[in-house]
Amino acid sequence: MAILALALRSVLSRRLTASLMVLSIALSVMLLLGVERLRTQTRASFANTISGTDLIVGARTGATALLLHAVFRIGYATTNVSWAAYQEIARHPRVRWTIPLSLGDSHRGFAVLGTTPEYFRHYQYARDRGLRLAAGALFDDVYDAVLGADVARELGYRLHDSIVIAHGAVDADFTQHADKPFRVVGILTKTGTPVDRTVHVTLAGLEAVHLDWQAGMQAPGAAVSADEARRHDLTPRSITAFLVGLDSRTAVFHAQRYVNDYRREPLLAILPGVVLQELWDAIGVAEQALLAVSGLVALVGLSGMVTALLTGLNERRREMAVLRSVGARPRHVLALIVGEAAALAAAGLALGLALLYLGLVAARALIQTRLGLSIEIGLPGLHEWVLLGIVLLASVIAGLWPAIRAYRYSLTDGMTVHV
Amino acid sequence: MRRTAVLPLIVALGLGLSETRTLAAADAKATASVQDIEWKHLVPPGYDPSQLVRKYYDDVAKLKDDDPRAERLAEALRRAWESAPVVASLDNKTVKLSGFLVSLEGDGKAVSEFLLVPYFGACIHVPPPPSNQIVLVRTRARPYKISHSFERVSVTGRLRTEQARNDLASASYVIEAARVEPHAP
Secondary structure (H helix, E strand, O other): OHHHHHHHHHHHHOHHHHHHHHHHHHHHHHHHHHHHHHHHHHHHHHHHHOEOOOEEEEEOOOHHHHHHHHHHOOOOOOOOEEHHHHHHHHOOOOEEEEEEEEEEEEEOOEEEEEEOOHHHHHOEEOOOEEOOEEEEOOOOOOOEEEEOHHHHHHHOOOOOOEEOOEOOOOOOHHHEOOOOOEEEEEEEOOOOOHHHHEEEEEHHHHHHHOOOEEOOEEOOOOOOOHHHHHOOOOOOOEEOEEEEEEOOHHHHHHHHHHHHOOOOOOEEEEOHHHHHHHHHHHHHHHHHHHHHHHHHHHHHHHHHHHHHHHHHHHHOHHHHHHHHHOOOOHHHHHHHHHHHHHHHHHHHHHHHHHHHHHHHHHHHHHHHHHHOOOOOOOOOOHHHHHHHHHHHHHHHHHHHHHHHHHHHHHHHHOOOOOO | OHHHHHHHHHHHHHHHHHHHHHHHHHHHHHHHHOEEOOHHHHOOOOOOHHHHHHHHOOOHHHOOOOOHHHHHHHHHHHHHHHOOOOOHHHOOEEEEEEEEEEEEEEOOOEEEEEEEEOOOOOOOOOOOOOHHHOEEEEOOOOOEEOOOOOOEEEEEEEEEEEOOOOOOOOOEEEEEEEEEEEOOO
8 A cells, every 4th residue: 555655656746747648548548439439339320220121212323322311311312203103113012111202401400301101100210119209290281290309309399380491401591481381290209310300291291382483493473372282283293212111021132123124214222231331341441540540549649658657767766766775676666667557547548538428428419410320428338448458458568668677777776876 | 446447358358258158059059950051952843934934935035125025024024033932841940051141230230130142243233033042131139240241151040931921922031040150161
């Protein structure tokens, strides 16, 4: 105990260098774990967003682009799928259910999605969880809207509130569909997916707000009121994409082939699991590079610590001599230096973890808003403990070098130091 | 300080070891009566799609592309392909089968449900394999850590023939996997 107290005092007397050592290790550990955390969390979050869907069908484009737009609301679609094509594919004998998706409008920064009640029945996330209502009911009327959990919370909406959607992906008050407001009839429970940040409206409602829009603008003098619009045929002419569930998962290649060979318009069907995996393959190299860089940063942090310990040794020869004079053996001196390295590294790890969690808490909202991905802030996983363990072990091994030098010094110097 | 940080590491390592040990025991039990099968064993003996062609027309070679009969034939073939018969006697057998993995469900690190197919590119470039050459593999209990798309794997588990919800289609193969491992040729 006395030795520990002595060691602590010794460190405190060098508190500036010691705290810099701790800080450099903390920063490198934060980077190492942060990269790892972000990598696994984004993957998990992406993978958890869609489940149980066999195919995603859209107009022909890149597979990744279709997945990102239809499911994650990232990017935009180049063209639409005609309603007739959607109807025909939905009638394919192997198709059990379909969910039409119509994107493009927004409400105060949140995506507006036109769909059918099928969406709430068949959409699944996180393996096999379905969407549930926290309050209210599903669509009934043309101008009904069901809000994702975050939309309701951030904008403070309650049931029966009236909302106006904006034309285009960026909300601006000069292109609003103000003449045809929607009524909030339901609010969904939190899912941790882009669904939380989506305003769901009926396909007919979306068609209605665009009835009097011609050639890309609201045609002057042709305005159709909300009630007049009800009397029009509100069958959509096209949709952005649709999700498909089949009667058997083994039928997926045949159904995919059927869509890709569809003669009347160029369509693309993708297997979400395959495209996600291809996405990981593509960004895997960058992930490895990031991990390697953060590993190197950890190494730099450790070598900084060893440098500081080594340069400190000369100054501390007198200290060692004093310790020897009061009965410390050379092996005590060895243990003192190694222990100091380990303790500093451990303090660095603790501080690094604290910084990491602070950073995660701060970045969480931003990631959620920008990417629609939810980052869970859980305890470190097994893999992260292993990384921490490796850093700690490396610091002990690195501490041995100055420790052995100190041991030699204390043997040769004895109690008289000639510095 | 030092001890508290090292302890979880030791515990974690210990847990890892004990886990592999129990899994190894389960594997040993499972491998007792494993039947190594190849893709051709999944096709019932005597099943020959070319007979189907003969059944419809004798003069297939003379058909032009836009002949309505050619289109009907293509449609009949497509249907036959989509509901190719399965080998009923394989039901409930523990088998080992190798092929390419096509990921369906997973968490970004490991797949919990995938399709096993006999050749790479079963996805887009060529007509897909007949339905009796596609096996749905469920690995929910032990998700398989995937290294890249279309990885080659060997799957060991109980093979079942599962009837689709739809009457039009015939049964398809499902393996509840006891073990998935990278394929060593």
